[in-house]
Amino acid sequence: MTPYQHSVSLNSEKCRGCTHCLKHCPTEAIRVRKGHAVIDAARCVDCGQCIRYCPHQAKKAAYDKLSDLPKDKWKIALPAPSLFGQFDNLDDIDYVLQGLLDCGFDDVYEVARAAELVSDYTRRYMKEKSPVLPVISSACPVVERLIMLRYPALVEHLLPILPPIEVAASEARREALAKNPKLKSEDICVVFISPCPAKxxxxxxxTLENKSGVDFVISISDMYFELLGVMKKTDDSGSISKTGRIGLSWASSGGEATAIFNEKYLAADGIENVVHVLEEVDNGAFPELEFIELDACSGGCVGGVMNVLNPFIAKARLRSLRRYLPVSQNWGDLSETKVPDEVLVHNDYHYESVSSFGSDREESMRMMSRMEEIFKGLPGIDCGSCGAPTCRAFAADIVRGNASIDGCPMLWHKDKEENKEET
Ligand code: SF4
Ligand code: SF4
Structure with missing residues (x-):
């Protein structure tokens, strides 16, 4: 299997080994070794929490720069809906869309438009396919990966429909080819403007078989500063935007769930809340629910670390932008009840165990009981001084041969105190 490629990484020169990031990683993927943080690639879900919490800016997200875009291609910008929440006093999305064209893009396709289509497909899927309930949205890649790494029983609950970014990429390409008969697919370059490293x-x-239709991903923050320089106060562009309230609502937590038109839903945001809900659902809680929307970032995609603005202000701005929009401008084909085959996800979801011990059941049991034994002897205060986020994680590291009991300074201190008392 091809190793997972991450967008979050560490600049060890900046890392001071302070352990702040350890405590906030939802998958316990970080250890501090020899004074520097180390990320376990198998466990990392690219949520960006460590970027948010590192006081020394030692964690960073990798993405494409505007200067990387090929000059000779037909460039289509796919702005995420959260981009529109970043600007002061914006009363028309068209200013931003025209700004993107003025920045050198040949065309724009709002991801919010595709989100409205995905909402339509989800409604059809819930009616048509008798899915395993509750259906869990797969739109947030952090949630999708978290489930695949930690919750095998929930994998079959994931919504098997392509996320808006992917639907937007193929619709944008299709529209561009229809509008410009001389263009060929290979002349087109699709550029997603992203709020987060997970995307x-x-x-x-x-994968190779399911290659993304997106060719480059740039950050909302980079695009925001480019746009500030070109956006005009007056709109002489005519109408460009083709999205409604539903599409824009996807930028904030609850926007996707309310568009299902089914009251039996739950929407939660922020990685701690997401983990909490997944634990509960895994234990059989909420049997009455039919749909769950989970967003790893606080407030939804407006909370992604590649945005510029505080998520709550961005959310308020989007709310006022939505006021005069129609409910949706992209209902799909209303006479159609089936989900188009090309947006269904096949074979993409599978459990990848990263926390199991040993190669077989017997070895596993032996290692678990050894871990419990070591854990009982540790102070249990989860201080992080050993370089692991919790005493239990430290005990697991020892059993796996990745740490030694001497790494606990508290035990060493305790031994010293006891020896002093004896003498
Ligand atoms: S928060 Fe993590 S990455 Fe940042 S300096 Fe501290 S240990 Fe290093
Ligand atoms: S990006 Fe998220 S999962 Fe990966 S190391 Fe940072 S906090 Fe942990």
């Missing part, structure tokens, strides 16, 4: 990783890790 960069999503694009990089689409």
């Amino acid at each position: 960069v990783s999503y694009v990089k890790n689409r």
Whole structure:
């Protein structure tokens, strides 16, 4: 299997080994070894929490730069809906869309338009396919990967429909070819403007058979500063935007779930809440629910680390932008009840165990009981001084041969105190 390509990485020169990031990683993927943080690639879900919490800017997200875009291609910008929430006093999305064209893009296709189509396909899927309930949205790549790494029983709950970014890429390409008969597919370059590193990783890790239609991913923050320089106050562009309230609502937590038109839903945001809900659902809680939307970032995609603005302000701005929009401008084919085959996800979801011990059941049991034994002897205060996020994680590292009991300074301190008392 091709190794997972991550967009979050560490600049060890900046890392001071302070352990702040350890405590906030939802998958316990970080250890501090020899004074520097180390990320376990198998466990990392590219949520960006460590970028948010590192006080020394030692964690960073990798994405494409505007200067990387090929000059000779037909460039289509796919702005994420959260981009529109970043600007002061914006009363018309068209200013931003025209700004993208003025920045050198040949065309724009709002991801919010594709989100409205995905909402339509989800409604059809819930009616048509008798899915395993509750259906869990697969639109946030962090949630999708978290489930595949930690919750094998929930894999079959994932919504098997392509996320808006992918639907947008293929619709944008299709529209461009229809409008410009001289263009060929290979002349087109699709550029997603992203709020978070997880979507960069999503694009990089689409497999060879299921290659992403997105060619480059740039950050909302980079695009924002380019746009500030070109956006005009007056709109002489005519109408460009083709999205409605539903599409824009996808930028904030609850937007996707409310568009299902089914009251039996739950929407949660922020990685700690997401993990909490997944634990509960895994234990059989909420049997009455039919749909769950989970967003790893606080507030939804407006909370992604590649945005510029505080998520709550961005959310308020989007709310006022939505006011005069129609409910949706992309209902799909209303006479159609089936989900188009080309948007269904086949064979993409599978469990990848990263926390199991040993190669067989017997060895596993032996290692687990050894871990419990070591854990009982540790102080249990989860101080992080050993370089692991918790005493339990430290005990697991020892059993796996990745750490030694001498790494616990508290035990060493305790021994010293006891020896002092004896003498
Ligand atoms: S928060 Fe993590 S990455 Fe940042 S300096 Fe501290 S240990 Fe290093
Ligand atoms: S990106 Fe998220 S999962 Fe990966 S190391 Fe950072 S906090 Fe952990």
